[in-house]
Amino acid sequence: MGWFKRIKEGITTSTKEKKETPEGLWYKCPSCKKIIPSNEHQENAYVCPHCGYHEKIGSVEYFNLLFDEGKFVELFSNLVSKDPLKFVDTKPYTQRLQESFEKSGLKDAMRVATGKMNGMSLVICCMDFQFIGGSMGSVVGEKISLAIDYCIENKSPLLIISKSGGARMMEAAYSLMQMAKTAAKLSVLSNHKIPYISLLTDPTTGGVTASFAMLGDLNVAEPGSLIGFAGPRVVKETIGKDLPKGFQTAEFVLEHGFLDKIIPRTKLKTELFHLFDFLS
């Protein structure tokens, strides 16, 4: 059982969760339709070598990509949603959660981990889109809040990787207040002069964009990511005509002054390390 151990907070530790892609599997790029071996695709950070399409990936993949040798300690992994409103739409929220646990193997839409990036200690909060569309509820807010406490205590820089459809509607106003909660906590982190980089990935919209994702000391994004506050469908309905080409892409957001940089995933670790190094 050497692959897991308890740390002092009594929180579960997972070291390496690297998914080994069996040989002989193939990946078909949804953008250029070319077919490549899956292990080659994985080794290229899940980016199509032909057209540069960035496949959507989750927290496990990002942790493996960014932490040295894919080694990390997960923090606050025992937190789950409580359904404070006893919310029922076409099905009860509790059932929706249960199904998401089973389908994704995740406990909520964010995981927090600490480890080393090129030898530098770092805390990463990473969203998982698979879990109810990466929506922000109480667990996401609380994990960010606790991660910030951890960063302050350990003087560790913070990276938050956003990938979210926005609010968790089933937590209604609780979900809304996570925007104020995370923004307020980031202002505290800022007072401690601890660097925070926000990485926006495809897609980052709604309440996540309008809170922690736009509040980095540096805001960076993966190429081609959809980034916005209102969803494109809503904007289209508002203006009553087709949206201009490239609207709400990372490149569009960069051009309008809300991102510092676009970083291809294959260069993510190197460039993030440089950016953190400038700030440290």
Add this chain to the structure above:
Amino acid sequence: MTYLDFEKPIQELENELNKLKEVQKKSKVPLDDKIEELNKLIENKIREIYSNLTAWQRVQVSRHPERPYTLAYAEYITNGTFMELHGDRCVADDKAMVGGFGKIEGQTFMIIGQQKGINTKMRQIRRFGMANPDGYRKALRLMKLAEKFNKPIVTFIDTPGAYPGLEAEERGQGEAIARNLYEMAQLKVPVICFIIGEGASGGALGIGVGDRVYMLENTWYSVISPESCSSILWRSWEHKEKAAEALKLTAKDMFEHGLIDGIIPEPLGGAHRNPQQAFENVKKVILESYQELKKIDPQTLVEKRIQKFVSMGEVEALDVNEIHNEILND
């Protein structure tokens, strides 16, 4: 007077009353007794209907076209001393967000809020109270100005959401709201917020990070409107009543969940039936809250404000052993 669908019985009685008054005027027959009787009847009917409002009916009242808006509150509670200030010093003066200084009982306050239009033309100009990033940046500029000169801040929230337009996205609607949340958390002066109508989503919260947050009795506050919630979760607009219930968006629900600090009573039949009474109720709470908050030193004020929002959320911490077992079983 505009009547809501559930106010039909009130409308009938009030029509009758108007007829009676007309008859009295023309025929000079004294009908005072009958009129008084009818007035009593109307009052009882309003009380009966308004003591049992559903969540959706409260949403309807919050949107009543004759309901008082931010500028009406600002004018009244400052006894006409309110002076509007304009512009975000960046690109525009957003008419959906207003703000300025005014005096209440001799104390200068910065008053900020979304503003809905009072007629068709103004509704267009004010985008139905849906602010652009310029509006949020104007609000922040005015808040920082108030902080610099040590003036307390009052915000009036009344919006169906931040404006979801093309230019709003180009100019960073998400960043503008996020920045306000972040900066409001650190303001060194008292911040008192009121939901006076609709409190929809990040557009409402963007001026809502206060030491005290109050909702008027017939308002709503949530992450999404019941209509949009219905269309997303039920994939149809038909379930807005159900969505309104499920979202627990009324003042009572929000107070019970500890997400607001208090509920302000409205005059019988809603704020629009007696705006002055609504203004007086709000003014009283502003003065009371300010008396409490001004005694707190700025550092503590900020810490308490942050702590209040940080404590919002319901999570369960699973037993760690339970998780270990799960991993072992994998």
